[in-house]
Amino acid sequence: MTIIEGMISGFFQSISLAVFPYLFVGSIFGLIIGVIPGLSGHFAMAMAVTFLYSMEPAAGIAFILGAHATVAQGGGLTAILFSTPGTGQNAATLLDGPAMRDKGEAGIAVGAAMASCFLGATFGAVVLALLIPVMQHVVLFFGPPEVFVLAFLALTFVAVLGKEDMTRSLIAALLGLLMAMIGVDNVTNTHRFTFGSENLADGLQLVPVVLGLFAVAEMIDLWQRGGSLAKGVPQALSAKDTQAQIFKGIGLAFKNWWLVIRCSAIGTTMGLIPGLGSAPAAFVAYGHAKQSSPDKDTFGHGNVKGIIGPESANDAVEGGALASTIAFGIPGSSSMAILLSGLFVLGLETGPQMLTRNVDIVFVMIFTIIIGNLIGTIVGMFLVNPLSRATSIRASVMVPVLMAIIATGAFAGERAIFDIGVAIVFGILGYLMKVLNYSRAALLIGFVLGFAVEKNLYLALLLDGPFFIAQPIPLGLTLVTVAFLGWNVWTIYRDRKRVIPRDPRN
């Protein structure tokens, strides 16, 4: 089967009656899971795998991947409307989404997010199609030394991008790295920071940490303040206004097409690298959107580009992540690991065999991502109104209801009461960080990258010795990191010099 034949066959399979209904149901399922805080893409896919046993390969792929494709879209909705990332990958959307909502522009934010997701996903899918022949070589450039250095590059971006100041962000990022060390060390089997507790032996779970830092902290804040989630908007927008705003938002995403393409490229590239995943990609894209924008100061206060950037990146990741999964059968993330097991259930093999014998299935995946996100966008638009109305509900009603959902979400992943406790502890920490202007995003990203950093440092040292950093790619990435950090420190220094002399005159 040639690639062209595979593409045509893949397309007609995707829209056939035997496949499309599964794709549709999967997409709606993913969207709903995405909207619910704490239930992530892994959850959606893990649930979906259990249905695959009796399905045909194409239908099964459409179902599981459709569910996965729309999770980030649903999560974006929740992030904007409730200041709670529906999933970890939407954490970057929190920087500008809620701020826009508070300005009464929730519809624009949602429209832009939805359209960016769709465009980003399409970009990733197209790149996946183009990259398949050369895939194997690209991924092989990134071994332990490269990934280790790249993780630090990502952390540097994180520390610089936040609306909080750089020093505090660095403190938070390093604290996050430290928290990732909790649990049994994978290399030496030593218990670290577990205080003898079996519950901590596996480390802190990502979902309750995210829920705590963002959702619970927000609930505490809301309870403190009273009122409703939408601060500036006394009443919900009318359905008509919201629809008008959504279309404006969609228009804005298309208008910023160049930004969408650049951020999608960031997402897809980072998706290719095993272990990085979409949350860091969204943050790096956010940093890029901010750095490249003339109106940097309005980021964090409701700039639509702060939504377009991360939302296009977090869906573009899938194309990249899928590429390495298909090419090697080596999943880049836990979602991809679950997808891979789904492929086994369906009797499909990854690797060169899939690229030659089952290339139509690869194109079913590609079209599933595109069509699934289109369905997500359209259905999501109709979800906005009921959800945005919910943001006007009084805190005294809202907080208990959402806390119940959050507690369920924290519990659901591992079925552990302990995780509800983790969410609450991190909620208090998150609230304090919010009040004291420490970056919660930096802490989270440090936490997420901690595993990759440690594992790859250890392997790099064992394999290449202490001078692994002198190899071409690590050296290049290190120089980029240092230059980036240095340049930002210099701008702070420069700005301070400019500002300080002016102060006495005021």
Add this chain to the structure above:
Amino acid sequence: MRRQFLKSAVAAAALVAALGMGAPATAQDAAAFYKDSVIKWIVPYDPGGGYDEYSRMIIPYFEKYTGARVDIVNMPGSGGMKGAVEIFNSPTDGLTVGIINGSAMVTNELAEIEGANYKVADYNFLGRMVADQRVMVASVQSGIKNFEDLRDNGKTEIIGATGLGGSTYVDAVIVGEVLEIDEKVVHGFDRSGDIRTAMLRGDVQTMWGSLGSALKGIQDGEHVVILHGEKSPTGILEGIPSIYDIANAMENGAERVKILESWEALSAVGRPVAAPPGVPEDRLAFLRNAFEQAMNDPEFVKGAVETERDLSFASGEQMNAIAKAATDLTPEVKEMFVKAIRGEI
């Protein structure tokens, strides 16, 4: 209200009496007990993993032969130990069973790793679903085509492995020690897929693993099998020397073979389905029988063949013997294994 309370109290008392006074338990009693009851099936790993898939494959047939409903509970944690401990300490009514990573649980128990609060030999096994055939593969790039290349090329081979105490690690260290392979074991990879990438990159040259997971790399022409632990190799392993062949040809061959046989006993534990100690005998016998029937159900076997899932059934009684053999080691061999598991070799 009060009357209702009294009613239920009387009912409860009657139930206790009925259970207590029951005539000598028979298979029929057990069948009646399981009919329409709910069995909790613990999977000590995340949904979507191999243990989860094996469980979901067999459960419809297990339901068929027990007449009970079977609910899967995923309980990941501590490398599978959390779920194993949960099974070990669950009620002895015969309504909780689960699949365990038998070989890893044995090594953790031997090395007295924190959290290994169970005794593998004390479980009541229903039987085994599958046991891995262990193989050592080399990447094509390394130029190693057989064991002679590995031994005689004058280089220190780098072997990739997952965590300390994991089977990829223990295999590499024990076999390396017994066969005096010039090797450096690099552990810390997340999964065997991770090691496979490192082999493609040329970071490591060889790895140990199960034949099932290595098969794909072999068929894709990325890997060659250079060693295996099968005494009578079949299929793809035919004609490749086993570790026993190599050991026999060396000095003190018999002694080396003895250690390797203990090592083999470890992998033979495989993936068994276990109930906690203390389950009433009639129920245990009933469950074992149902599991055996499920494992031999033609439709189940057909499904396993279609999805290329290996099966190697061992009965509950056989499993108890296998588990005993794996944990009952001579002091010298045990000391060596414990050192290997803890990374002290």
